[in-house]
Amino acid sequence: MAGGAREVLTLQLGHFAGFVGAHWWNQQDAALCAPSEAAAPPAELCPDVLYRAGRTPHGRETYTPRLILMDLKGSLSSLKQEGGLYGDAQLDAAIAWQGKLTTHKEELCPKNPYLQDLRSAEGVLSSDGIWRVRSIPNGKESSVRVWSDFLRVHLHPRSICMIHKYNHDGEAGRLEAFGQGESILKEPRYLEELEDRLHFYVEECDFLQGFQILCDLHNGFSGVGAKATELLQDEYSGRGIITWGLLPGPYSLREPQKNVFRLLNTAFGLVHMSAHSSLVCPLSLGRSLGLRPEPPVTFPHLQYDATLPFHCAAVLATTLDTVTVPYRLRSSPVSMAHLADLLNFSGKKVVTAAATIPFPLVPGQSLPDALVQLGGPAAWTPLSACGGPCGMRCFALSVVLRGLDGARHTSRLAPGTALPSPLHACTTGEDVLAQYLQQQEPRVRSSAHLLLAPCNVVPPYPRLFSPSLSQHGLVLDGSPPGAAVESIPVLGALCSSSTLSQTLGDLARDLSTLDVRRWASFLDAGVEQADVEEALEELGSLAQCYRGGDSLTD
Numbered sequence: 129m130a131g132g133a134r135e136v137l138t139l140q141l142g143h144f145a146g147f148v149g150a151h152w153w154n155q156q157d158a159a160l161c162a163p164s165e166a167a168a169p170p171a172e173l174c175p176d177v178l179y180r181a182g183r184t185p186h187g188r189e190t191y192t193p194r195l196i197l198m199d200l201k202g203s204l205s206s207l208k209q210e211g212g213l214y215g216d217a218q219l220d221a222a223i224a225w226q227g228k229l230t231t232h233k234e235e236l237c238p239k240n241p242y243l244q245d246l247r248s249a250e251g252v253l254s255s256d257g258i259w260r261v262r263s264i265p266n267g268k269e270s271s272v273r274v275w276s277d278f279l280r281v282h283l284h285p286r287s288i289c290m291i292h293k294y295n296h297d298g299e300a301g302r303l304e305a306f307g308q309g310e311s312i313l314k315e316p317r318y319l320e321e322l323e324d325r326l327h328f329y330v331e332e333c334d335f336l337q338g339f340q341i342l343c344d345l346h347n348g349f350s351g352v353g354a355k356a357t358e359l360l361q362d363e364y365s366g367r368g369i370i371t372w373g374l375l376p377g378p379y380s381l382r383e384p385q386k387n388v389f390r391l392l393n394t395a396f397g398l399v400h401m402s403a404h405s406s407l408v409c410p411l412s413l414g415r416s417l418g419l420r421p422e423p424p425v426t427f428p429h430l431q432y433d434a435t436l437p438f439h440c441a442a443v444l445a446t447t448l449d450t451v452t453v454p455y456r457l458r459s460s461p462v463s464m465a466h467l468a469d470l471l472n473f474s475g476k477k478v479v480t481a482a483a484t485i486p487f488p489l490v491p492g493q494s495l496p497d498a499l500v501q502l503g504g505p506a507a508w509t510p511l512s513a514c515g516g517p518c519g520m521r522c523f524a525l526s527v528v529l530r531g532l533d534g535a536r537h538t539s540r541l542a543p544g545t546a547l548p549s550p551l552h553a554c555t556t557g558e559d560v561l562a563q564y565l566q567q568q569e570p571r572v573r574s575s576a577h578l579l580l581a582p583c584n585v586v587p588p589y590p591r592l593f594s595p596s597l598s599q600h601g602l603v604l605d606g607s608p609p610g611a612a613v614e615s616i617p618v619l620g621a622l623c624s625s626s627t628l629s630q631t632l633g634d635l636a637r638d639l640s641t642l643d644v645r646r647w648a649s650f651l652d653a654g655v656e657q658a659d660v661e662e663a664l665e666e667l668g669s670l671a672q673c674y675r676g677g678d679s680l681t682d
Contacts, residue, residue, distance in 0.1 A: 133176035134461060135333040137326070140197035141352050142344025143296060144376050146275035147437045148411075149342050151445035151589065153193055153281040158584035160191075172579050174458040180332065182284065192284040196325045198352060199288075200303060202296040207276035209288045269590055272438040278588040286325050291318065294348075302348075304389055306396040307654025309351025313359070322356070323363075330364070337455065338368030338464040342448075343401070345373040345410060346390040348653075350397030357404035368455075368464025371405040372448065373397055375412035375513065377434035378424050388647055391419055395639050396655070398632075399666040402477040406468035409479045409622065411444050412513040417631060418638040425509050427485055429594045429603065442590050446583050447483045447511055450620030453528045453577055462575065467622075470575055471524045475673040476624045478632070482508035486593070486601040486616035487529065495532055495560050496539045496551035504568045508621055514631040521626040523674075525574040529561055531582030531601065531617030582615035629674035636667035 140149040160175055175191075182190045272278055274296070291312060294303040303309060312318050330336055339360050343353035353371065360369050375394070379387055394410075394417055402408045413434055415422040424434040432439040454462035462470075471479050484507065489498050505522070537557025539547070547553055550567070554560040561576045582601065585593075593613040598604050601616030644651060644660055651657070 133174050134335045134337040134455070134463065135180075135194060136177050136337060136455065136464065137329050137333075137339050138178065138193065138195045139339060139341045139343075139356060140195065140199075141341065141356065142347065142349035142374070143199055143203055143275065144344050144346075144437055144441065145342040145349070145374050146197060146199055146203065147441035148372075148374055148445050148448070149195075149197065150275040150279040151442045152342075152448055153195075153279065154588060155445060155449050155584050156193075157281045158586050159581070162584065172458055172581050173453065173456050174461075177337075177456045180284070180329070190282070190284075192282055193287065194329055195283065195287045196322070196329070197283075197288055198291060198322075198349075200294045200296040201290060201292045203274050203276070204288070204290070205274045205276045207279070207288075209290055269433075269436060269438055272436075275441075278438070280588065286328050289318075289321055289325065304386075305348050305650045305653035305655070306351040306354070306393045307348075307650070309348035309353070310355050311654050312352055313355035319359075322359070326360075326363070336364075336367060338370065338406070339364070340452065340464070341369065341371040341401075341405070343371060343373055343397070344375075345394045345397045346375050347393055350393040350401075351654075353397060354400035354404070357401050361404040366465075368468055369405045369407075370464055370468060371401045371408045373401065373408060373410040374444065375410065375414060375417075376437055377412075377440045378414045379421050385647070387419055387421075388642065389650060391417075391635070391638055391642075392647075392650055392655075392660075395635055395663050395667060396659075398478065398635075399663050399670070402670065403666075405477065406465060407472050407479060408477055409481050410512045410514075411447065411481055412511065413440050413443060414513045415510075415515065416634075417513045418634050425511065427509055428488070429486055429597055430592045431594060432590070432592045439590050439592060442585075442592065443485060444511065446485055446585070446616075446618060447481055447620050449583055450483065450528050450530060450618045451481060451526070451622050453530065453579060453620075454526060454575065457577070467526060467575075470526060470573065471622060471624045473524065473624075475670075476523060476628075478628055478670060479622050479624050480510060480512035480514050480627060482510045482512075482621045482623065484508050484619040486597065487531065487619045488603050489532065489536070489601075489617055490603050490605075491598075494536050494538065494540050494552075495529075495557055496549060496554070499551055499560070499564045500549050505621070505623075508619065510627075512631075514627045522569045522572050523624040523626075525565065525569055525572055525624075526576075526622045527561065527565060527574065527619070528577045528579065528621075529617070529619045530579035531615065532557070532578070533580060537578070583618045584615050586614050624674075626674050629671050632667050632671035632674070636664050636671065639667070640664055 140146055156175065156178060178194060179191050180194045182192060184190060295301040313322065341353060341357065343349055357369055357371060379390065398408060410417065413424045415425060432443060434440060454467050455464045488502065538554060538560060539552035541552060551560050551563055554563055557578045561578050565574045565576055591612065596604055597613050599611040599614055601613055644657060
């Protein structure tokens with residue numbers, strides 16, 4: 129049991145959410161397996177927040193994610209629905225039953241040929257003496273078809289909930305509309321299965337602080353997420369519910385129906401999930417939530433393929449691994465509910481995310497030097513498809529900077545040297561970061577956390593980094609290093625800002641221009657014209673929350 133860990137239960141809803149979740153759990157696993165020195169301080173993050181201890185029927189101790197995931201038929205590839213950690217259910221049945229047993233075996237899906245070593249002894253010995261999974265060769269990352277191809281973490285048998293009513297592959301039987309997703313959790317079969325799994329995990333928690341939901345926004349899982357958040361709010365009142373609405377990379381104008389459905393699902397999802405969540409944050413490498421496609425965001429030291437979910441999900445998972453730090457801390461944690469309260473005042477339930485991946489730091493550089501060189505929030509890359517931060521007004525801000533060793537936290541200038549900025553006068557790294565935020569966003573309620581632990585990016589994390597980075601993500605000059613990047617410093621931020629007024633308003637305008645009668649298949653899936661009009665009104669109300677005004681202290 130997690131004891132006083134203030135547990136969080138994670139829900140993953142949808143296939144792109146599965147991609148992000150697989151990278152997320154792989155990063156948690158890499159942190160658990162990271163080497164530790166005897167003189168090192170205790171780990172800053174408490175894994176018991178996300179993981180549960182258990183035991184197999186044969187007495188083997190286990191440590192698995194506190195996770196419920198829902199996906200469609202055909203999405204698991206070679207992964208068993210019950211997982212492989214607790215043994216073979218058929219073998220257990222044979223042990224219990226001494227009579228005649230008939231076996232009917234379905235042909236198994238072959239494992240991805242480039243990732244078969246995830247749970248084997250194959251791999252490479254890294255510079256820190258740890259046996260690592262091998263990297264996927266360049267040009268072969270497109271072989272990753274489904275999230276289960278690269279998940280290296282064992283799951284509990286109660287984690288995976290398959291929706292057999294719809295297909296993952298093919299053009300027929302797809303879960304493509306919000307109403308279809310809503311109807312799934314109106315069926316007793318799926319509703320009871322979800323409630324049973326929720327009760328299983330929740331009842332063993334001592335200090336449950338809430339739920340984090342990773343949910344596809346662009347397809348019918350938007351409706352699943354809407355019903356799931358409604359259920360959680362009804363059944364577990366007072367617990368935090370933070371929803372991450374996930375969208376894959378940029379889309380094409382050559383698929384008009386998919387684009388319209390994407391718009392409708394996103395609009396309905398944001399409206400309904402914000403009504404039942406403590407906080408909602410869209411996450412995407414695209415630049416727009418509306419009908420007009422725009423090129424993906426860029427990072428100075430990342431080289432990713434926006435058409436590959438394997439790449440996009442890795443960047444978003446790294447962002448999540450950073451911005452969720454406040455409610456996963458071992459000491460002085462901020463609860464999910466308190467984090468939401470910081471950001472969602474006056475009806476501002478929707479927030480944006482931004483990140484600097486990796487945080488640009490050169491060898492020998494201090495944190496004050498790096499922050500002065502970075503500049504203001506405009507230097508952070510926005511990751512909520514809400515446009516750039518230029519000209520925005522920030523109402524509340526939560527920032528996490530991780531991966532800087534303690535010797536870099538404060539200025540290392542010789543006594544008597546003129547200070548380049550007020551940051552160089554600070555005596556602790558926490559003061560440096562707090563002073564920086566005060567300079568960039570004066571009079572704004574903000575929260576800042578500084579961690580020593582970096583983000584782990586060992587395989588099967590894709591090789592996205594420029595050759596100018598060192599093994600630990602430092603920016604080097606001259607010839608490229610020989611070692612692969614294994615960890616990086618990252619800055620992540622959640623912000624309630626005025627950019628959401630335009631973003632939500634533009635989304636409402638795009639929705640109002642649609643003649644929904646042309647998209648009868650969407651309406652036939654359970655959404656009526658009155659629902660569209662209500663969504664338009666709710667989007668307008670949400671947008672109004674971010675217009676005018678100023679920070680809390682004005």
